[in-house]
Amino acid sequence: MLLGFVIPGETAALIGGVLASLHHVDLLLMLVVIVVCAIVGDSVGYEVGKVLGPWLVEHRPLRGRPGVHRGQDLLARRGGPAVFLGRWLALARALVPGLAGMSGMRYRTFLSYNAAGGIVWGTTFVLIGYGAGASYTAVAKTVGVYSLAILGTVVAAVVVTVVIRHRRAHRKWGATGEGHSEDPS
Numbered sequence: 001m002l003l004g005f006v007i008p009g010e011t012a013a014l015i016g017g018v019l020a021s022l023h024h025v026d027l028l029l030m031l032v033v034i035v036v037c038a039i040v041g042d043s044v045g046y047e048v049g050k051v052l053g054p055w056l057v058e059h060r061p062l063r064g065r066p067g068v069h070r071g072q073d074l075l076a077r078r079g080g081p082a083v084f085l086g087r088w089l090a091l092a093r094a095l096v097p098g099l100a101g102m103s104g105m106r107y108r109t110f111l112s113y114n115a116a117g118g119i120v121w122g123t124t125f126v127l128i129g130y131g132a133g134a135s136y137t138a139v140a141k142t143v144g145v146y147s148l149a150i151l152g153t154v155v156a157a158v159v160v161t162v163v164i165r166h167r168r169a170h171r172k173w174g175a176t177g178e179g180h181s182e183d184p185s
Contacts, residue, residue, distance in 0.1 A: 008090065009038060010125055017129020021137065031126050038087075038118035039111075042097040046110050049101025057102065071095065072103040079105065080113035087117035 013034045020027040075082050075096070083105075086096030100110050 009041075009093065010090070012037075013122060013125035014129035014132070017126040017131070018133035018136070019129075020126070021130045021133025027126075027130060031123055034126050035118050035122035038122045039115050042087075042093075042114045042118065043111065045094075045097030046101040046107065046114075049098030051101075053098060053102030071099040075100050075103040075105055080109050083110055083113040084117040087114075087121045 016025070016030040016034055017027075019025045020030045083096055083100055086092035097110075097114070
C-alpha cells in the first residue's frame with residue numbers, strides 16, 4: 001500500500017513497459033495492473049481525505065495552510081476535470097485524491113474522472129516504457145556488434161603501438177649501448 005511513496009507511479013509504469021518489451025511479462029497484463037493500481041490507489045487517497053481530511057485541516061498538520069484551502073476551492077470549481085488533469089502532475093497526483101475527498105466531491109464524480117485519468121495515464125506511461133525497452137533492445141544489438149568491432153580495433157591499435165615502441169626503444173638502446181661499450185682509454 002505504501003509502495004507509491006517509495007517508487008513513483010511513473011517509474012513503476014515505465015519499468016512495467018520495459019519488462020513487457022523484453023517479454024518478461026505480458027503487455028496487456030501490465031496495462032491492466034498499472035491502470036487498476038492507479039485507480040484503486042487514488043480511490044484510497046480519496047477515502048483517506050474524506051475520513052481524515054477534516055481532522056487534519058482542524059489540527060496541527062494542515063491548520064492554517066492556504067494551499068489546502070486553494071486546492072479544495074479548485075476542486076469545488078473545476079471538479080472532475082481537475083481530478084483528470086491532476087493525474088499528470090506528480091505533486092498533484094499525490095494530493096488531488098485526498099483533497100477531493102476533503103472537499104466533499106461526490107465519489108461517483110471522482111471515480112469517473114479518476115478512472116478516465118488512470119486509463120489514459122497508465123496506458124501512456126506503460127507504452128512509453130514499452131517503446132523505450134524496444135528501442136534499447138535494438139540499440140543494444142547494434143551497439144553490441146559495433147562495440148565489439150571498435151573494441152577489437154582499439155586492442156589491435158594498442159598492441160601495434162606497444163610493439164612498435166618496444167622495437168624502437170630496443171633499437172635505440174642497442175645503438176646507444178654499442179656506443180657506450182667502447183673503452184675510452
